[in-house]
Amino acid sequence: xxxxxxxxxxxxxxxxxxxxxxxxxxxxxxxxxxxxxxxxxxxxxxxxxxxxxxxxxxxxxxxxxxxxxxxxxxxxxxxxxxxxxxxxxxxxxxxxxxxxxxxxxxxxxxxxxxxxxxxxxxxxxxxxxxxxxxxxxxxxxxxxxxxxxxxxxxxxxxxxxxxxxxxxxxxxxxxxxxxxxxxxxxxxxxxxxxxxxxxxxxxxxxxxxxxxxxxxxxxxxxxxxxxxxxxxxxxxxxxxxxxxxxxxxxxxxxxxxxxxxxxxxxxxxxxxxxxxxxxxxxxxxxxxxxxxxxxxxxxxxxxxxxxxxxxxxxxxxxxxxxxxxxxxxxxxxxxxxxxxxxxxxxxxxxxxxxxxxxxxxxxxxxxxxxxxxxxxxxxxxxxxxxxxxxxxxxxxxxxxxxxxxxxxxxxxxxxxxxxxxxxxxxxxxxxxxxxxx
Amino acid sequence: xxxxxxxxxxxxxxxxxxxxxxxxxxxxxxxxxxxxxxxxxxxxxxxxxxxxxxxxxxxxxxxxxxxxxxxxxxxxxxxxxxxxxxxxxxxxxxxxxxxxxxxxxxxxxxxxxxxxxxxxxxxxxxxxxxxxxxxxxxxxxxxxxxxxxxxxxxxxxxxxxxxxxxxxxxxxxxxxxxxxxxxxxxxxxxxxxxxxxxxxxxxxxxx
Ligand SMILES: Nc1nc2c(ncn2[C@@H]2O[C@H](COP(=O)(O)OP(=O)(O)O)[C@@H](O)[C@H]2O)c(=O)[nH]1
Ligand SMILES: [Mg+2]
Numbered sequence: 001x002x003x004x005x006x007x008x009x010x011x012x013x014x015x016x017x018x019x020x021x022x023x024x025x026x027x028x029x030x031x032x033x034x035x036x037x038x039x040x041x042x043x044x045x046x047x048x049x050x051x052x053x054x055x056x057x058x059x060x061x062x063x064x065x066x067x068x069x070x071x072x073x074x075x076x077x078x079x080x081x082x083x084x085x086x087x088x089x090x091x092x093x094x095x096x097x098x099x100x101x102x103x104x105x106x107x108x109x110x111x112x113x114x115x116x117x118x119x120x121x122x123x124x125x126x127x128x129x130x131x132x133x134x135x136x137x138x139x140x141x142x143x144x145x146x147x148x149x150x151x152x153x154x155x156x157x158x159x160x161x162x163x164x165x166x167x168x169x170x171x172x173x174x175x176x177x178x179x180x181x182x183x184x185x186x187x188x189x190x191x192x193x194x195x196x197x198x199x200x201x202x203x204x205x206x207x208x209x210x211x212x213x214x215x216x217x218x219x220x221x222x223x224x225x226x227x228x229x230x231x232x233x234x235x236x237x238x239x240x241x242x243x244x245x246x247x248x249x250x251x252x253x254x255x256x257x258x259x260x261x262x263x264x265x266x267x268x269x270x271x272x273x274x275x276x277x278x279x280x281x282x283x284x285x286x287x288x289x290x291x292x293x294x295x296x297x298x299x300x301x302x303x304x305x306x307x308x309x310x311x312x313x314x315x316x317x318x319x320x321x322x323x324x325x326x327x328x329x330x331x332x333x334x335x336x337x338x339x340x341x342x343x344x345x346x347x348x349x350x351x352x353x354x355x356x357x358x359x360x361x362x363x364x365x366x367x368x369x370x371x372x373x374x375x376x377x378x379x380x381x382x383x384x385x386x387x388x389x390x391x392x393x394x395x396x397x398x399x400x401x402x403x404x405x406x407x408x409x410x411x412x413x414x415x416x417x418x419x420x421x422x423x424x425x426x427x428x429x430x431x432x433x434x435x436x437x
Numbered sequence: 438x439x440x441x442x443x444x445x446x447x448x449x450x451x452x453x454x455x456x457x458x459x460x461x462x463x464x465x466x467x468x469x470x471x472x473x474x475x476x477x478x479x480x481x482x483x484x485x486x487x488x489x490x491x492x493x494x495x496x497x498x499x500x501x502x503x504x505x506x507x508x509x510x511x512x513x514x515x516x517x518x519x520x521x522x523x524x525x526x527x528x529x530x531x532x533x534x535x536x537x538x539x540x541x542x543x544x545x546x547x548x549x550x551x552x553x554x555x556x557x558x559x560x561x562x563x564x565x566x567x568x569x570x571x572x573x574x575x576x577x578x579x580x581x582x583x584x585x586x587x588x589x590x591x592x593x594x595x596x597x598x599x600x601x602x603x604x605x606x607x608x609x610x611x612x613x614x615x616x617x618x619x620x621x622x623x624x625x626x627x628x629x630x631x632x633x634x635x636x637x638x639x640x641x642x643x644x
Contacts, residue, residue, distance in 0.1 A: 271509035
């Protein structure tokens with residue numbers, strides 16, 4: 001079974017949803033998918049791992065202190081070079097060298113997660129914007145593109161499935177609930193800092209769409225069916241900083257981990273994003289066939305005007321719904337939110353290991369004021385309670401969504417299915433589809 | 438394990454998905470992996486003795502065939518090792534479209550190592566049709582030759598020639614990468630990927 005099962009929460013998206021690759025079929029190559037962050041941290045605490053810990057700390061310290069504003073490609077290169085270097089060191093280090101291939105791969109994953117957890121506020125563009133000193137043109141470009149995508153999504157959010165070549169067979173009552181669930185899975189991308197965890201959110205979101213195809217016996221249609229569904233999902237979604245997130249995964253996920261299926265779905269997401277960025281009213285072929293199109297378009301334009309007016313009046317509210325270029329989230333918002341570190345009691349235990357001298361302590365007073373709960377300072381108990389609360393809330397949300405998606409099934413039955421499959425969205429959807437048939 | 442990225446291109450309904458499903462179904466499934474959905478599939482094949490019985494894995498990237506989603510294609514064919522450009526032998530219009538894909542690949546990917554295979558599908562329907570309503574085989578063959586493409590006619594329905602397409606591509610890939618393959622056979626080197634350029638410079642930011 002999978003490695004996380006009996007460890008309570010592991011503070012990775014799997015725990016609140018599921019493993020992207022596991023559970024899907026029988027011939028699963030389990031070793032390839034072994035992932036256990038806590039097991040990795042345990043090895044890191046072994047004195048024999050000291051050289052690895054030292055190198056990692058020193059890399060982080062240098063990265064943070066050497067220069068204020070690296071460009072995105074400089075960051076990408078520095079971090080990748082460090083990974084190449086340290087991954088090689090693992091093979092000769094006493095604490096790691098005798099581990100199995102799967103455990104070594106897990107250690108590499110662990111290092112990436114640790115490093116990116118520490119450097120997130122320096123590398124994830126939305127975190128940098130408020131700290132003017134350390135933002136540069138390349139990071140600002142991400143934000144401009146986020147805003148452009150958001151505007152395009154608003155402009156075309158009224159499109160129906162028929163406008164995007166979604167086949168009529170799929171246009172039924174279930175479509176919208178599946179799309180909504182998929183969008184929700186994707187939106188979780190902002191809750192995580194590690195490139196892997198963000199990637200899992202993308203995969204989970206795609207998986208819900210395949211659940212829909214399976215439900216309609218359209219699994220064999222491949223990309224012809226999937227691409228329009230993903231674009232439709234994006235148009236109905238509300239994922240702040242999607243482009244920044246996608247680029248962050250591209251830049252900071254170790255290339256050999258971003259292969260195969262992961263690469264496929266990330267590329268498809270990028271393609272879908274580009275498609276939406278290029279949409280314009282004159283190029284939408286549907287204009288002739290949908291007589292109401294112009295009316296719907298202008299009506300939506302009116303609504304957007306109202307929305308933007310409201311945002312100006314009440315920027316706080318709107319930034320959580322749809323971030324606008326004039327309302328950028330504070331960095332602390334993005335640093336505090338992630339479940340992965342805050343929720344990870346083992347990681348907080350390692351505070352001595354990440355002592356304050358090596359940890360990034362942003363000097364901006366605004367940052368300090370707003371971060372009474374910086375994960376550095378959370379004790380283990382608080383972190384555990386916090387994580388449990390978040391997990392519980394998440395589970396309730398999932399349950400409610402599934403109950404909406406399957407109105408014909410007994411709500412208690414749905415709860416049982418959720419509990420049995422540990423609230424993994426993909427597994428739940430699969431079982432419920434079978435029952436509903 | 439050697440992994441190669443193969444992208445599927447061609448008009449809607451020419452049978453891209455059917456070819457891949459046939460390939461996966463007819464292959465020995467010793468190494469079959471589960472995947473999330475049917476847009477990305479991977480399948481392993483074993484080459485003949487002549488090619489050291491080398492085992493290689495194809496990662497097969499499906500693309501949306503609809504005209505309006507053509508603009509997504511570059512996202513799929515970048516870093517590809519091979520492309521299957523498919524047309525339907527019973528649809529004369531589909532060959533010119535396949536040719537356009539070949540031109541685009543030559544222009545945009547511009548990589549001599551990219552292996553392109555032109556595939557005419559639905560061969561099983563040929564006998565039922567008037568030859569005037571069919572794609573001119575000589576035309577396709579000639580185009581393939583001029584452009585240095587592999588060329589096959591297949592039927593996803595009966596399975597005729599389908600495995601051959603992938604064997605043929607696999608053999609080319611093998612010859613192309615023989616040196617790297619030999620190296621990967623040495624101990625401690627069991628996961629070579631030829632898909633992405635790797636950054637291997639020295640560590641610059643760590644002391
Ligand atoms: N007779 C026949 N039909 C085929 C063959 N390959 C595919 N088809 C049919 O052609 C249609 C389109 O196939 P599909 O694989 O979805 O095409 P794609 O859009 O290129 O992926 C389907 O109805 C298939 O059953 C073939 O070799 N022979
Ligand atoms: Mg298809």
